[in-house]
Amino acid sequence: MRTTLRLAAVVTVSALAVTGCGFGGQGSSSSGDDAAQAGTTTLDLLVPSYSDATKANWEKVISGFQAQNRDVKVNLEVQSWDNINDVVRTKVQSNKAPDILNIDAFSGFAKDGLLYKATDVASPQTISDFQDSFKQNASIGSDMMAFPFIASTRALFYNKDLLEKAGVSAPPKTWDELLAAAKKVNALGGGVYGYGMPLGNEEAQAETSLWTFGNGGSWSDGDKITVTTPQNLEAVEYMQRMVQEKATQPNPGASDRTPMLNVFIQGKIAMAAGLPPILAQIKDKNPSLNLGTAPIPTKDGSPVTLGVADHLMAFQKDGSKKAAITKFVDYFFSKDVYSAWVAAEGFLPTTKSGAEQASSKPELKDFLTSLPTAKFYPSSNEAWSATQGALQSQIGQIAQGKSPKSVLDAVQAKADAAS
Amino acid sequence: MTTSTAPRSRWRASAAAGPWLGPALALILAVVIFPAAYMVWVSTREISGFGVDRGGAGLENYRRLLRFEAIGQVLTNTVVWVVGVVLLTVFISLGLAQFLDKAFPGRQLVRLAVIVPWAASVVMTSTVFVYGLDPFYGIINRFLVDLHVLSEPYGFTQRPVSAFLVSMGIAVFVSLPFTTYTLLAGLQAIPGDVLEAAQVDGAGPAAAYRRVVLPMLRPALAVATIINIINVFNSLPILRTVTGSLPGYDADTTTTLTFKFIQADRQIGTASALSVVNFVLVLTVIAVYLRVVRPMRED
Numbered sequence: 037m038r039t040t041l042r043l044a045a046v047v048t049v050s051a052l053a054v055t056g057c058g059f060g061g062q063g064s065s066s067s068g069d070d071a072a073q074a075g076t077t078t079l080d081l082l083v084p085s086y087s088d089a090t091k092a093n094w095e096k097v098i099s100g101f102q103a104q105n106r107d108v109k110v111n112l113e114v115q116s117w118d119n120i121n122d123v124v125r126t127k128v129q130s131n132k133a134p135d136i137l138n139i140d141a142f143s144g145f146a147k148d149g150l151l152y153k154a155t156d157v158a159s160p161q162t163i164s165d166f167q168d169s170f171k172q173n174a175s176i177g178s179d180m181m182a183f184p185f186i187a188s189t190r191a192l193f194y195n196k197d198l199l200e201k202a203g204v205s206a207p208p209k210t211w212d213e214l215l216a217a218a219k220k221v222n223a224l225g226g227g228v229y230g231y232g233m234p235l236g237n238e239e240a241q242a243e244t245s246l247w248t249f250g251n252g253g254s255w256s257d258g259d260k261i262t263v264t265t266p267q268n269l270e271a272v273e274y275m276q277r278m279v280q281e282k283a284t285q286p287n288p289g290a291s292d293r294t295p296m297l298n299v300f301i302q303g304k305i306a307m308a309a310g311l312p313p314i315l316a317q318i319k320d321k322n323p324s325l326n327l328g329t330a331p332i333p334t335k336d337g338s339p340v341t342l343g344v345a346d347h348l349m350a351f352q353k354d355g356s357k358k359a360a361i362t363k364f365v366d367y368f369f370s371k372d373v374y375s376a377w378v379a380a381e382g383f384l385p386t387t388k389s390g391a392e393q394a395s396s397k398p399e400l401k402d403f404l405t406s407l408p409t410a411k412f413y414p415s416s417n418e419a420w421s422a423t424q425g426a427l428q429s430q431i432g433q434i435a436q437g438k439s440p441k442s443v444l445d446a447v448q449a450k451a452d453a454a455s
Numbered sequence: 456m457t458t459s460t461a462p463r464s465r466w467r468a469s470a471a472a473g474p475w476l477g478p479a480l481a482l483i484l485a486v487v488i489f490p491a492a493y494m495v496w497v498s499t500r501e502i503s504g505f506g507v508d509r510g511g512a513g514l515e516n517y518r519r520l521l522r523f524e525a526i527g528q529v530l531t532n533t534v535v536w537v538v539g540v541v542l543l544t545v546f547i548s549l550g551l552a553q554f555l556d557k558a559f560p561g562r563q564l565v566r567l568a569v570i571v572p573w574a575a576s577v578v579m580t581s582t583v584f585v586y587g588l589d590p591f592y593g594i595i596n597r598f599l600v601d602l603h604v605l606s607e608p609y610g611f612t613q614r615p616v617s618a619f620l621v622s623m624g625i626a627v628f629v630s631l632p633f634t635t636y637t638l639l640a641g642l643q644a645i646p647g648d649v650l651e652a653a654q655v656d657g658a659g660p661a662a663a664y665r666r667v668v669l670p671m672l673r674p675a676l677a678v679a680t681i682i683n684i685i686n687v688f689n690s691l692p693i694l695r696t697v698t699g700s701l702p703g704y705d706a707d708t709t710t711t712l713t714f715k716f717i718q719a720d721r722q723i724g725t726a727s728a729l730s731v732v733n734f735v736l737v738l739t740v741i742a743v744y745l746r747v748v749r750p751m752r753e754d
Contacts, residue, residue, distance in 0.1 A: 121718065128506035144505040144721075227591075227608075236700035286590060287613035292700045299591045421504055425719030432702025436615075446524070450720055453519075454504065 077360040078109045082127075082134035084120045084346075086381050087313065093380045101367045108360045133351040135361060141415040142174065142182035142347045152350040154180040157358060158365045165369065170345055170386040173412050182347035183365065184386035186378055189341045189406045190246060192333060193310035195303060196326040198228060202306070207330035209337040211250070211274055214307070218283035221306040229285040231278060232300050232308030235432035238292035241413070241424045244431050245342045246309055247271040249411045250334030256414030261423050261451040264444045271335075272431070272440040279435045289432030301325060311344075312403050313382040329402045343410025345386060422454030423447065491734065497727040504721030516728035523725075525704035532619065533688070533708040537740075540623050540687045544630040545680060551631065552638035573632035581625055581696035588612050588621065612697050615705035622697045622706070626687060634679045641675025642668070677748070681741055688737050709733050 083094060091114045098110045113134070115123050120139060127133050133150060145151050154174065155163055163171075163180070170184035194207050202220040218230025234243055245255070251274075253267035262268075278284055285291060285305060300308045301322050309332060318325055332341045348368075350361045367373060371389040378385045378394070384403055385394050394400055414420050426447040434440050501512040520526065555566055572580060587595040590608035599605045612618045645668060653663045669676075691710050698706040707715065709729060716726035 125504075125506040125723070129502075129508075144503065148503055148505055148507040150505070150507070235702065237702070238700060240702070287610040290610065290613035290618075290701050295589070295591075302591075304591065418504075422719075422721050425721065429715055429719045430702055436702070438703075454721065 076107045076109050077357055078111060079136060079357060079360055079364060080111045080113065080134040081136045081138075081364075082113045082115065082120070082124065083138040084117050085114050086383075089380060090114060093377055097368060097373060097377060100373065101364060104367065105360075105363055108363060110364065133353060135353070135357055136348065136350050136364065138185055138346065138348050140344070140346050141413075141421055142349045143176060143416045143418050144421055145349060145351070146176055146181040147418045150351050151181055152352050152358070152361070154183055154350075157350045157361045158183065158369070159362070162366050162369045165387045165389055167386060167388055167391065169407075169410075173345055173416070174347055176416050182349040183369065185346045185348045186381065186383040187343060187345045187386050187407070187410075188311045188313075188383050189343045189403050189410045190242070190309045190311055190332055191341070191402050191406060192307060192330045193300065193314065194307045194328045194330065195300070195305070196328050198224075198303070198306040202230075207307070207328060208333045209331070210333055211335050214333040215278060215281065215283050218278070218307060219281060222282050222284075227304055229305050230283045230307060231285075232291070232296045232305040233275065233278060233284040233288040233435075234291045234293040234296040234308075235275075235289050235435055236292035236296075237428050237432075238294060239428070240431045241427040242293070242342060242344070243309065244272065244275070244427055245411075245413065246332055247275050249340050249342060250332060252335075254411070254414075255420070255423065256417055261414065261417055261419045261448070261455065263423065263448040263451060264441075269440060269444060272434060272444060274335075276434045276440055284435075287435070289435030312384060312400060315399055316382050331402075331406060339406065339409045341406045341410050343407065343412050345412060345415075417455075419451050419455035423451040426450035494727055494730050494734070498724060498731045500724060500727075502723040504723070506723070512724055516722075516724040517732075519722070519725050520728050520732070525707075529704055529707050529709060529712050532706065533710075533736075536619075536623065536626075536708050537684060537688050540626045540630065541680060541683045543623075543627045544634050544683055544687075545676070547627065548631055548634035548638050548679065551635045552642055555635065555639055556642045569635055570632050572629050577629055577690075577692045578696055580629055581622075581693045584621065584625055585612055585697055613701070615698070615701055615703070618698045618701060619706040622693050625693050625697065626690060629693070630683055630687065634683060637675050637679040637682075638672065641672045644675075645671045681744065684740060684744070685737060688733075688740070709736070 081094070081098075083090065085091070091112070094112050094114070098112060101110065102108065124133070124137065124139065128145075128150065137145075142151065166174075166184055170187065171180060174180055174182045174184050192207060198221055199205075199207070199217065202217070202224055204217040204220055208214040208217045214231060221228060221230035234240065248255070248268045248271040251267045251271040253265055253271055254262065255268075256262060279288055285296065285299070296305070297308060297310065297314060297317075298321075299305050300310075301314075301318055303322065303325055310329070318327060331339050334340055348365070350365070368377075369387060371387075371393070374387060375385065375390050375393045378390060379397075384400065384407065385391050391404065395404055413424065430443055430446055430450075433443050498516055499512060499514070501509045501515070503509055551569065555562065555569065584595075587593050588611040590596055590610045590613070593608070596605070596608040596611070600608055609617075611621050649667060649671070650663060653667045658666065688708075689710055691714065694706070694708060694711045695714070698711070704712065704715075710733065713726045713729045713733065716722045716729060
């Protein structure tokens with residue numbers, strides 16, 4: 037018994053000693069060393085998982101790239117959206133930032149001086165192929181700091197059968213029409229609901245933005261984060277009205293987007309804001325759903341939607357991998373590789389050549405045509421991350437009866453604290 | 456003579472024990488002292504939302520914590536959470552342990568069944584409850600509606616109070632196995648002749664339990680309570696899974712609030728400050744417990 041204990045103690049301590057070395061150091065991957073011996077460069081690529089196929093899609097890109105560039109080796113790490121922000125933060129804090137990162141917001145990294153300018157790590161051809169609105173959205177001042185990676189816009193998904201049953205002949209264009217139509221569906225009873233409003237933590241900022249943008253509101257005046265504008269307040273008050281007049285599913289304040297859309301796919305919610313990848317999910321999970329898509333209803337019916345662009349960015353670190361990063365970026369954004377990746381994940385492309393190829397797909401037409409009216413999050417503002425977090429964790433309180441003004445004030449306070 | 460040699464020989468004894476204590480001390484240093492000290496250090500730094508250290512911040516992180524509007528609510532929640540879960544767990548476990556201590560056919564199977572919540576991952580158990588209680592497709596909600604207990608499905612996990620109570624229920628459920636087994640081991644260590652003697656002296660079952668069994672269970676109870684306090688205080692997965700999508704701070708404890716500071720607000724410094732407060736709180740609670748209850752006292 038004693039000997040076992042002693043042995044156990046020794047083993048534990050040596051294990052600790054081994055893991056202890058990793059704390060804050062360069063880690064045990066030592067990719068630089070063996071790579072240098074073989075005359076190759078190793079690139080660490082950290083990406084979020086968009087779907088179950090994301091890893092395989094990336095592996096296809098990487099094997100294609102390595103076949104052409106035998107002197108560059110790419111290490112892929114895939115993380116869930118839930119974790120990737122923590123993972124990146126920990127890596128940056130311990131000097132183990134990836135070489136290339138795919139994530140939503142880039143400005144915080146850029147402001148901390150961690151990133152290459154996009155123009156330094158891509159050929160002019162690659163840069164000039166990006167659509168201008170996305171290029172601007174990826175810039176701080178006049179410097180393009182990241183590559184627009186993929187985009188999505190939202191459209192109103194509606195269940196034709198449910199609307200018909202409730203006596204609604206056409207999808208709503210304005211808020212008042214939406215409220216009226218949704219109330220009619222809720223009045224049907226039997227566990228069906230008019231409008232799916234996901235204000236839970238998962239993506240409450242997206243739903244809120246659809247409403248505020250639909251009222252001419254904005255989260256930024258170009259310089260500061262502006263949450264408490266009259267337009268935003270009016271929009272959030274209307275959201276609360278939707279809840280109070282029972283036009284939504286129960287407890288919208290705690291409904292996350294994914295479970296809510298699952299209920300929509302099951303045919304129990306008549307209308308909800310959806311995005312391109314949901315089309316594939318519906319085809320897969322409930323192909324008999326009688327689905328229609330329409331522009332997002334706005335206050336006066338003028339078209340505007342939320343556009344979301346994720347970004348690809350390159351970390352400078354000691355500056356030794358610039359050439360290899362450039363090769364990889366140019367390869368990834370070349371027309372065929374990029375189009376195949378975007379199509380496989382069901383998103384919208386951010387390049388001109390990609391848009392040409394995608395326009396041949398009829399199911400994406402509604403989304404592609406709404407791209408010009410899309411408004412983006414002010415993600416080049418470094419306080420946006422905290423604002424988004426505050427919206428996610430607070431805005432749902434309007435569905436629990438808290439006054440829209442006090443909720444927006446609280447969000448504004450978090451934004452001010454972060455800037 | 457003896458008084459002068461005693462300290463030296465004690466010192467020598469300690470030195471001789473060195474090689475055997477060394478690993479344990481190194482372990483404590485590496486996994487307890489160092490991370491705790493690092494945490495205190497980070498709580499005095501200004502860290503950007505993206506992990507870059509921007510220099511010293513003094514006590515600003517702590518001040519920001521004090522200014523935080525929901526801190527009172529969160530502290531109250533934490534007290535309700537820890538006291539409620541630990542009391543319920545110990546109380547139910549005392550009964551369960553007594554039951555499992557009796558010989559009856561199939562006892563092995565029942566004992567095994569009690570272990571199951573322990574063996575399952577806490578996230579998995581919580582997720583099962585969350586799905587079960589979902590108002591749209593949850594089987595528990597459906598069951599309650601079919602039994603006419605509810606007229607329509609209720610969003611148990613979608614309202615702060617009910618979601619918090621559900622979380623407490625799950626926390627009790629997953630804490631029972633460890634507590635029950637600790638108490639069961641304590642019960643089995645009580646010699647039968649002591650109980651017989653109590654019986655001979657005329658003690659009824661209630662008096663025997665109160666005057667003989669409970670005092671002899673004290674060490675086991677102390678271990679079970681302290682470990683439960685620490686576990687429950689620091690428990691994250693249950694509340695994260697059940698109440699994670701709720702807006703606001705109505706169902707947060709200090710531990711889940713730490714995560715909200717990191718993930719939603721990107722305030723790593725404030726989160727570290729709260730962790731330090733958490734650490735001090737749990738140490739205080741245990742010190743008070745040891746002082747007041749004196750569970751280690753040997754009669």
